[in-house]
Amino acid sequence: MSNQINIEEISNGVHCVSWTTDIAKWDGEATKDFKLNSFTNCITDFKMFWSYCSVDYYRWSQYSMTGKYITLCLKEIEETLATTNEEISNSCGEKEIIPDYYREPHAVWVTCDGGQFRPASTKIVLKKAAPFKDSNFFIQFNTFGISEMNAITHMSKYLFLEQKHCDVQFCFPFAQNIGGHVSILAARSPVFAAMFNHDMQESKTGQVVITDIKRDVFYQLLHYLYSGRTSTLMTEDIANPLYAAAHKYSLEDLQKECVRFLFSCVTETTAKDLFEMAAKYAIDDLKEECVRMLLSDIQVSNVVGMLIWSHVHSVEEVKNAALDVVAKNGKTVCLSIDYEKMMRTHPDLCLEATRHMWP
Structure with a gap:
């Protein structure tokens, strides 16, 4: 070594x-x-x-x-x-x-x-x-x-953590508002800049009603805007919705942080969900990682479910691999309960699988 x-x-x-x-x-x-x-x-x-x-x-x-x-x-x-x-x-x-x-x-x-x-x-x-x-x-x-660290720490603590001199309020149910500062938000996000620099309702009232992002997720987004990091360690539960929020407000750095963490979350049990999220936002590297994980996990016991999922989501690489497994284990797969259910729900896919057994 x-x-x-x-x-x-x-x-x-x-x-x-x-x-x-x-x-x-x-x-x-x-x-x-x-x-x-x-x-x-x-x-x-x-x-x-x-x-x-x-x-x-x-x-x-x-x-x-x-x-x-x-x-x-x-x-x-x-x-x-x-x-x-x-x-x-x-x-x-x-x-x-x-x-x-x-x-x-x-x-x-x-x-x-x-x-x-x-x-x-x-x-x-x-x-x-x-x-x-x-x-x-x-x-x-x-x-x-x-000195850079101290400046960022003091600014984020005084302005955001202690909520001093806020000139905009983000409104959530049960009056759980979060204050912010228009100049900082506009400087950090082009979406906030457009919101506050034009004659929109938010710029007139100083209030922004948030209905599509949970409060704890939005808090982490604002915390990142002020300090360059989230207030707590990233988790799988927060990373996915936080990416969606960062995407909405065009925060490229935060999107990269979330994707970086989600790479470590790709397992046999999470790969399908993360692929769907990655496909929605065109995150190619994450999609490829999910496909690699799914390919490594295809086996007789789960091949029918994998075949249906890959067919529905047009993941041809996984679908072709699943068809190969079906072809090599035709009798076992065709006698399974899962295959019987697939015959009722996806008859076209059953026909394709059957033809794949006898090319």
């Missing part, structure tokens, strides 16, 4: 940490410590933990493939941060919104062909990697100066 770690600044405020390790021959885990000397004094020392496990996927295909599930975890080495953490706490108060975010990596990904960092093609969340010998791990950071 290589001990060489390369650290470089890719662009203004973005650092890339990379190293090469061999993951082809074994399953296991490893750790590595490194220091970012050029980083701000707030955080310099890190421990990287990663583990890998061989898995077979695309089970529907006669060409079985083996890949790697890779788990990556970045941890700040706390022993070196006793004094700096205390300084941050004293300067930012009890709500350490920005410092918590500041210690998180902007992105973690891997390439499996010795490739170099390419911002336009990075994969934010890795689930599988092809079994090449050398895999390059990358960590990308957002960086801020201490």
Whole structure:
């Protein structure tokens, strides 16, 4: 395993940490410590933990493939941060919104062909990697100066968290309003800018009635506008509706944050729902990840449901894979209760599946 770690600044405020390790021959885990000397004094020392496990996927295909599930975890080495953490706490108060975010990596990904960092093609969340010998791990950071952090923290705390000098109210049921500031909202969102800069009802009354977004989701959207992050850790329950809200108000950065998180939520049980969401908003990378997961999960026990779903949503790659499984296991599938139900609900699909058994 290589001990060489390369650290470089890719662009203004973005650092890339990379190293090469061999993951082809074994399953296991490893750790590595490194220091970012050029980083701000707030955080310099890190421990990287990663583990890998061989898995077979695309089970529907006669060409079985083996890949790697890779788990990556970045941890700040706390022993070196006793004094700096205390300084941050004293300067930012009890709500350490920005410092918590500041210690998180902007992105973690891997390439499996010795490739170099390419911002336009990075994969934010890795689930599988092809079994090449050398895999390059990358960590990308957002960086801020201490004065920048303090300015953002104080502004977001005073104006938004404490709701001072608000000149617009977002109205929700049971008078659970959230205040905002027209100038800040207009500067951050072109949709808000159009709303407040034109002779619309909202600009006259100073009130905006929100009926299509839940209050807690809208609160996170506003929190992101003021501070550049959500007030709580992202969850699957919040990421999906938050993306929809960010899309409505043209907040591209927040959309990317949500998509980045949703990549990590793609599993056998969530892939269908996330694909439908990704298809609705034309998020191609997320759609591809969902398709990969669905292809790896096709088996006799679920092939009928997968066939119907892929037919309804026009996912040809999954549909063709499901038809292959039906063709190879025709007797078992045709005698199942699921297939009997499909004959009543989707007779055209049954005909197509039957013809696929005897090409």
